[in-house]
Amino acid sequence: MGRRDLVLLTDHSSTEGTRDAMATAARRLTGREPVLVDARHFMTDGTDGSRDATGRIDAVGEGTVRLEAEGRVVTTDTVVVYEIPPHRRPAFAHCQRQLRAAGVRSLGTDVEAWRAATEKDRTVERFTRDGVPHMPTITLSRPGPEAATQAFERLGGDVWARPCVGMGGDDVFHVTTHAQLAAAARHYADIGADWLIAQDARNFTADGRRHQYRVVVLGGRVVRATEHVQADPDAPCNECRGAVSTLLETDEIPPGIPELAIQATKSLGLPLAGVDLAAESGGVVFEVNVHPAFGTRGVEQIALPYVAAHLQS
Secondary structure (H helix, E strand, O other): OOOOOEEEEEOOOOOOOHHHHHHHHHHHHHOOOOEEEEHHHHOOOOOOOOOOOOOEEEEEEOOEEEEEEOOEEEEEOEEEEOOOOHHHHHHHHHHHHHHHHHOOEOOOOOHHHHHHHHOHHHHHHHHHHHOOOOOOEEEEOOOOHHHHHHHHHHOOOOEEEEEOOOOOOOOOEEEOOHHHHHHHHHHHHHHOOOEEEEEOOOOEOOOOOEEEEEEEEEOOEEEEEEEEEEOOOOOOOOHHHOOEEEEOOHHHOOOOHHHHHHHHHHHHOOOEEEEEEEOOOOOEEEEEEOOOOOHHHHHHHHHHHHHHHHHHO
């Protein structure tokens, strides 16, 4: 395989479907098949490389690396990283550092930016530091009943509870009663998760449905925006939780939303991000996703410009 082969490094156990879209973009831009490599071969049990991964990365000079896994060897100067699930990112950090140190062309090697977006308590810290509007939030670890109650009441008794690390609306609860709060606390204790609660943004449409926006930012500009509408006011506004997603034209995005999404992305230091936010409550950011899922529908708007940014760097 030649030096200019493009490597698409993803977790092959993920079922999001963005890997195929990225591969399509790579074929269209380079005229060749990308080399698909399973990122799990380069994950370790420690960010310092302790308990070695099954794969091997060697810098060979001039911004080039040699990747070896499952008996295959590829030498490349371009590595597109995508579709690494949140819970596996700590194990992938050593690989990111190796790629960064070798100087390969990649937008997926900033460990600290990934961590700031993945760990939602850190996200809140960054937003507070940089003045990014978000709902009042309190982080909890293993709170006693009194501490949890005090936090709940401090935020007005209408909050959303979520784990500090999660995806797809899993383990997210709308909490409006002390009984629901106690149930949420037991749930997080059972799964061993730190969690946080944020005040409800009252992000309702005129007919009473929940809604929020997903704005994808690449290189400081908006490349895609959708509106998610959720009929169940107590369910997360995620497509996988029943929300209906509608692709928006640029002039359909509420004023201030694109700028807020760009501000949030810049705060975390990400080159690409999917920002979840609402226009209500003065305009607030809920979270920022390192690898926004989009399937085949986002090839033109996300995959092509993202892969192209690697080739132009």
